[in-house]
Amino acid sequence: MNERMTSYSLLVLDDEPQIVKAMTRVLARMPSEWLDAPCDVRGFSDPHEALASLGERSYDLVISDLRMPLMNGMEFLRQSLDLQPDAMRIVISGHADLPTVMAAINDVQVFRFIDKPWNDTELQMGVAQALRNCMLLRENKRLADVVRVQRSTISKHEQALRDLEADSPGITHVERDETGAIFLDESEFDRD
Amino acid sequence: MAMKTSNEMSMRPEVVHGGDIDLSGATAVLDSLPVAVIVLESDGTPCFANGPARRLAGVIHSDVEQGLLGLIAASPMAADPDGPKDCEDRFDCATEEGRTLGVVRQWRVAGEYGHVSVTLRPARNEEREDRAGALEGKSASEQQSLIHAEKLATVGQLAAGMAHEINNPICYVQSNLGTLRDYLNKLFGILELSDQLVRDGEMTPQQRLEALDMRKQAADYQMIAEDLPALLEESREGVERIRQIVQNLRDFSRLDPTESFRLFDVHRAIETTLDIVRSLGGGRIRFATYFQQLPLIECNPTELNQVLMNILVNATQAVDADGAIEIHTEASGDHVTLRISDNGSGMDAATQQRIFEPFFTTKEVGKGTGLGLSISYGIIQKHGGRIEVDSVVGQGTTFIITLPLRQANHTAEANT
Ligand SMILES: Nc1ncnc2c1ncn2[C@@H]1O[C@H](COP(=O)(O)OP(=O)(O)OP(=O)(O)O)[C@@H](O)[C@H]1O
Ligand SMILES: [Mg+2]
Numbered sequence: 001m002n003e004r005m006t007s008y009s010l011l012v013l014d015d016e017p018q019i020v021k022a023m024t025r026v027l028a029r030m031p032s033e034w035l036d037a038p039c040d041v042r043g044f045s046d047p048h049e050a051l052a053s054l055g056e057r058s059y060d061l062v063i064s065d066l067r068m069p070l071m072n073g074m075e076f077l078r079q080s081l082d083l084q085p086d087a088m089r090i091v092i093s094g095h096a097d098l099p100t101v102m103a104a105i106n107d108v109q110v111f112r113f114i115d116k117p118w119n120d121t122e123l124q125m126g127v128a129q130a131l132r133n134c135m136l137l138r139e140n141k142r143l144a145d146v147v148r149v150q151r152s153t154i155s156k157h158e159q160a161l162r163d164l165e166a167d168s169p170g171i172t173h174v175e176r177d178e179t180g181a182i183f184l185d186e187s188e189f190d191r192d
Numbered sequence: 193m194a195m196k197t198s199n200e201m202s203m204r205p206e207v208v209h210g211g212d213i214d215l216s217g218a219t220a221v222l223d224s225l226p227v228a229v230i231v232l233e234s235d236g237t238p239c240f241a242n243g244p245a246r247r248l249a250g251v252i253h254s255d256v257e258q259g260l261l262g263l264i265a266a267s268p269m270a271a272d273p274d275g276p277k278d279c280e281d282r283f284d285c286a287t288e289e290g291r292t293l294g295v296v297r298q299w300r301v302a303g304e305y306g307h308v309s310v311t312l313r314p315a316r317n318e319e320r321e322d323r324a325g326a327l328e329g330k331s332a333s334e335q336q337s338l339i340h341a342e343k344l345a346t347v348g349q350l351a352a353g354m355a356h357e358i359n360n361p362i363c364y365v366q367s368n369l370g371t372l373r374d375y376l377n378k379l380f381g382i383l384e385l386s387d388q389l390v391r392d393g394e395m396t397p398q399q400r401l402e403a404l405d406m407r408k409q410a411a412d413y414q415m416i417a418e419d420l421p422a423l424l425e426e427s428r429e430g431v432e433r434i435r436q437i438v439q440n441l442r443d444f445s446r447l448d449p450t451e452s453f454r455l456f457d458v459h460r461a462i463e464t465t466l467d468i469v470r471s472l473g474g475g476r477i478r479f480a481t482y483f484q485q486l487p488l489i490e491c492n493p494t495e496l497n498q499v500l501m502n503i504l505v506n507a508t509q510a511v512d513a514d515g516a517i518e519i520h521t522e523a524s525g526d527h528v529t530l531r532i533s534d535n536g537s538g539m540d541a542a543t544q545q546r547i548f549e550p551f552f553t554t555k556e557v558g559k560g561t562g563l564g565l566s567i568s569y570g571i572i573q574k575h576g577g578r579i580e581v582d583s584v585v586g587q588g589t590t591f592i593i594t595l596p597l598r599q600a601n602h603t604a605e606a607n608t
Contacts, residue, residue: 018426022364025371025423028415069476094359117363120370 007040008131010061013050013076014092015068020045023063023092026120027127034128047071054083060134061127065116066093066100074100077108086138088130092116092123357471358437361430368427375420378411436467453599455488456496458528462519465500469508477508477515484522490599495571499579502564503532503591509555510536510589526597527577533590539583547581576600 010027014020020043027039044050047070054062062080066073077089091104094116104110111133112126238260241249249259385407389400408414466479507517511534520531539547546552548569553562572579576596583589 016360016364018364018430019360021422021426022367022371025419026367029371029374094363116359117366120367 007038008035008060009058010039010041010063010127011050011053011059011080012041012043012063013045013047013068013073014065015045015070016065017043017045019065023118023123026123030124030128034124035131039127039131047076050076051079051083054080059084059087061088061090061130063090063092063127066091066096074103074108077104077110081108086134088134090114090126090130092118358434361433365427365430365434368423368430372420372423372427375416375423378413378416382407382411382413437471453490453492456491456493457488458486458491458496458521458530458595459483461493461496461500462521462530465497465504466519468501469504476513477511477517480516480518482518482520486521486523486528487597489528489595489597491575491595492571495574499568499571499593500532502568503593506564507532507534507536507589510534510538512536523597527594528597530593530595531590532593533588535588538585538587538589539581540585544581544583548579 012020012023012027014023024041024043027041030039042053044053047068050064062077062084064073064076064080068076073091073093077091080087080089088111089108090112091110092114096104096113101113104113111130114123114126241260245260246256249256249262382404386404389395389403392400395403462481462483466481470477470479504517508515511517514535516535518531518533520533522529543554547565549562549566552566555562569579572593572595576599578592578594580592581589582592
């Protein structure tokens with residue numbers, strides 16, 4: 001959906017380095033039918049280092065464990081939401097109870113929960129969906145911006161014309177001191 | 193004997209449908225429990241008591257039915273406690289967040305029977321909590337079964353920690369196996385292609401090389417070749433971790449009454465136990481060992497493990513966020529000394545006085561049985577050793593265990 005996309009940028013956090021590596025491997029062999037670009041995964045086992053990286057580069061998806069000795073996973077996700085509100089978030093945990101799940105969805109907008117031990121296909125599918133969703137949201141945002149810019153341009157023209165006509169009817173063809181220049185410029189612009 | 197064991201044992205407790213509780217089918221299970229369970233009607237009269245409950249009732253009253261009523265008297269539902277005679281009686285309300293969980297009652301019976309303890313909880317019957325109450329109790333009849341029950345309780349507490357500990361390696365080993373299959377498929381693909389290329393008489397060597405290289409690149413051959421050794425090593429290490437956890441658990445939960453005294457390495461006992469306890473404390477507690485050269489000592493290794501386990505579990509429960517637990521060992525003359533220190537909550541003098549009493553606990557219902565230290569005390573005594581405590585409120589606690597190198601009335605089979 002986006003031709004400029006060369007790879008997706010992912011952050012994986014788990015206090016167990018071997019789990020980070022295993023997940024990275026699974027994401028590296030993501031079936032190409034599910035995703036239009038490969039996943040570039042950065043793995044962390046220290047939440048503070050992960051936060052530092054979130055402050056430095058932009059990510060499309062953040063995947064985190066919940067139970068970690070150095071920092072609570074929810075706290076990490078909350079901070080990641082502040083740092084990168086546009087990124088998707090996935091929780092991967094072996095013991096998520098209902099209150100935690102609710103807090104994760106309501107407070108930190110987690111896109112998906114994946115159980116531990118995970119099923120490789122489920123993990124790949126969840127990640128692919130999250131990334132597609134991320135791109136869709138981004139595309140929506142971009143389009144909305146374009147529409148807004150166009151609308152404001154149009155309304156600016158209309159307003160100027162209306163003001164002028166109200167001020168002195170028929171003036172659109174007459175050159176005047178101050179507004180004349182703007183008017184002519186804009187009518188030229190209008191023809192583009 | 194003060195109790196009427198044979199009498200009660202032959203008497204099958206009758207099943208009554210108390211309120212909404214249907215006990216049919218559950219009686220055999222209830223009878224096999226090591227704890228006493230009494231189910232009450234909504235008016236507080238007993239409708240069912242399992243074997244241990246009846247034995248317990250027999251201890252506090254010569255008439256079992258009267259004894260049962262005496263036990264129930266401690267229930268919050270029955271107002272008038274007609275406590276048993278000639279025994280010390282204490283009871284406390286256990287509360288959680290302002291709600292009463294139940295009553296913990298302790299009797300200390302004069303005579304051979306020793307100590308008994310009862311935990312009363314309102315039975316939770318799905319719809320109508322007020323209809324019935326269940327009463328659980330424990331009687332310290334056979335030391336052996338008591339020790340085993342206590343061990344299982346501790347193992348039960350450990351189970352949650354263990355599950356987490358085992359789950360992590362399972363996660364990555366399982367996932368790595370999936371990756372391995374993917375790698376192998378790709379490698380076999382390359383192998384098949386090179387097989388075809390070799391048999392293809394029309395291609396020039398240059399063309400063959402190019403075709404092969406292209407395939408290798410498409411299959412990420414370079415990456416796979418680099419990652420494969422790491423993947424295998426990590427997975428092997430994961431399986432080893434699981435094996436170690438299971439091994440520790442087995443060593444610990446096996447109770448072998450026939451196991452005799454033998455020459456054993458105290459440090460090995462400490463390491464095994466620490467492995468288990470570490471997983472319980474997660475990453476937050478710092479453990480340090482200061483071992484001096486120790487000779488082998490003549491002891492019952494399973495029991496020694498259990499003593500260490502009880503003391504270490506208590507220590508992990510006493511410390512908070514920046515907990516530290518140290519174990520010092522030293523040998524002098526004909527004995528060895530182990531010091532296990534924590535920087536946790538500590539105990540006041542009154543508590544210290546009572547910690548070796550059976551069923552003495554300051555922990556909430558369901559968390560502590562209060563048996564850990566009394567059993568440890570018994571074991572150390574049996575070994576001809578001493579166990580002492582040194583504690584300051586707010587600063588921490590040290591348990592000092594002294595054990596003789598040789599047992600006076602046992603001969604070691606001199607195997608290690
Ligand atoms: N290291 C310690 N620091 C502070 N208090 C301790 C320590 N060890 C034991 N205690 C106190 O001694 C009591 C009795 O300990 P004991 O091990 O016999 O039973 P428990 O720990 O309460 O229950 P259980 O061992 O069955 O889980 C504890 O409830 C606690 O109050
Ligand atoms: Mg204990």
